Amino acid sequence: MVISEDLLWDTADKGTPTVQRLLRTAVTAGCAALFVLALWAYSDATWAACAAAAYVLAEIAYRVWDQRRLVEVRIVVGEADGRAKLRLRQAGGRTTEHDPHQVARVLIIRDNVVDSAKLRLRLHGKRVLFGRPGRPPAVTTWRRTCPRAHIRERNAWWGMPGVPD
Template identity: 85%
Template sequence: MAISEDLLWDAADKRTWSVSRLRRTAVTAGCAGLFVLVLWAYTDATRAACAAVAYVLAETAYRVWDRRRLVEARIVVGEPDGRAKLRLRQAGGRTTEHEPHQVVRVLVIRDNVVDSAKLRLRLRGKRLLFGRPGRPPAVTTWRRACPRAHVQERNAWWGMPGIPD
């Protein structure tokens, strides 16, 4: 089966925000420390410093996780024998190539409020890969590109704003 180069997933935002995120982290950690100092009058500076450090650690963990999220997935034909490869690009810039039969599960979660979707991709023998939010892809393209994968699409679980559940 000959597969052309198809874009399977494209995130809406592919940037890494280094300077603005570092500035935001520093300001928020300072505010968290000041908040602890002001709110509890009989506290010492170590509790304020611990609150600021806890926030910085949480922000660092999120940043490491966010750099590993997928921003682009495409099927490319680059082999001399015409076999297709799945090329995954992460937000941190790392690009990996996999065989299409290594994809075990593809889950596209459509947002029912705005026109966006999230991607969950599981490879054989690997962990779960998350995609940054992007435009909802055609599920038939995933089924054609990865015929052995369990491809599923569902709506998000939250309701419309202003409409009681």
């Protein structure tokens, strides 16, 4: 097991783009409101109001999901017993520490177009933790750190844009 403090997963965007999301939601809601007002006089436009409400609810659900995504996975040495632990930091600021033997599966999905990857991490008896896109990590470090985990990497399923297959 690796004892030194290594960085297993790191993303460039660790913050939450709150202003951008709120601006996008406000512009979309405003355009939908103008569309509803323009059509309301001539026909029944309740479907447009329902679509705008569904969009706002979907944006809220995405924000809640995005706050739980991993932005950093680091190997740290525990203070009490000196054993290595995985420190998982989420986008919302929550940090948890887990034993590396609790990791059941690690899937790294490499992007075909740009030099980035996505992470899916499953702990024993828990849900899947998703990582924000980041630089592709070294798989050998994951294998040394989590010896019981099923570690796999694959390329994304889409091809290069604009290049015929």
